Amino acid sequence: MRTPAARICISVLIGAVAGLVVFGVTRLSGRNLFVVTGAFAGAVSVLAFQVYGRAARLTEVRVSVPQLSELTFVVNNEAKQVAWRLFVETVTRVSTQPLADDEGLLREALTSLYGLFGTVREALKSTRPSVQARGEQTVEYLAITMLNRELRPFLSTWHPRLKAFEEDSPDRPESEWPQSADCRAELRVVQADLRGYALGFARLAGVKNAMVLVGGAPRGE
Incomplete structure (x- = not known):
């Protein structure tokens, strides 16, 4: 042969x-x-x-997310594909990529985070729920926790405030927003947390050298 x-x-x-x-x-x-x-x-x-x-076939995977400690997940090929999609969506946005004080716009960052929220939600809605065995967690649990614990609180706090400034002062640049520094500081915290979730999705999807793709390190490491 x-x-x-x-x-x-x-x-x-x-x-x-x-x-x-x-x-x-x-x-x-x-x-x-x-x-x-x-x-x-x-x-x-x-x-x-x-x-x-x-x-x-179900595979048991242990994932450490600083905000959630270590969790045990069970995944099959379909769940791995969902985790890969969520990893790509998370790691390619400002959600995990650094944004220096003198770089970019907060409006673009918030819009990107809103897009991530919507994409993750649609990805979960379009797939069948994973099989849960013996109480272990599923990829859906990690994704929904990310939405409700990280993205939703940040967006619900800072989107209305930034929108109010834009409407009250349409001719002023974003850099003159009095709360700009505070918003960027909280954004960095959220980004550090989201990197932990991104690495979790990578672990579930079987991605090698995920830290290189994510960049930085999760908060607490």
Whole structure:
């Protein structure tokens, strides 16, 4: 099988055998036809169960998020795909990427966080709930906790305040907002916490060297 000629010979042989099998089956009738058809259906069923079993197999994963301590999760392939999507959405936004005092706009940062909130919520709504076994947590638990503990409080506090300044002083730059420094300080805290969640999603998804992709470190490390 290491040379092209050998691969061609093997392919021809397999094709010839398959042709003989098909020819033989087409000439069967009566009881023999039912026996062959049933055997084929049984083989397909076994293969289908094996594929489903691999997809549904649960894997136990331990995740450490500073805000939540260490939790035990159970994930299958579908849950890993959800965790990967949430990891990508979290790690590619300002939610985890540093924003210096003299860089960017808070309005853009808040808009990005709102987008993350909506994307995570839609991702959870569009997938089936994970199977929960023996009390272990699921990827949905980690995502919903991130929304309700980190994003929602920050956005509900600072979005109305920034919006009020923008409406009262439409001609003034954001840098003149009296609460700008306080908002950026809290944003840095939220970003540090969200990095912990991003690393948690990476752990559930099986991402290697996730710290390099996330950048920085979660608060408390």
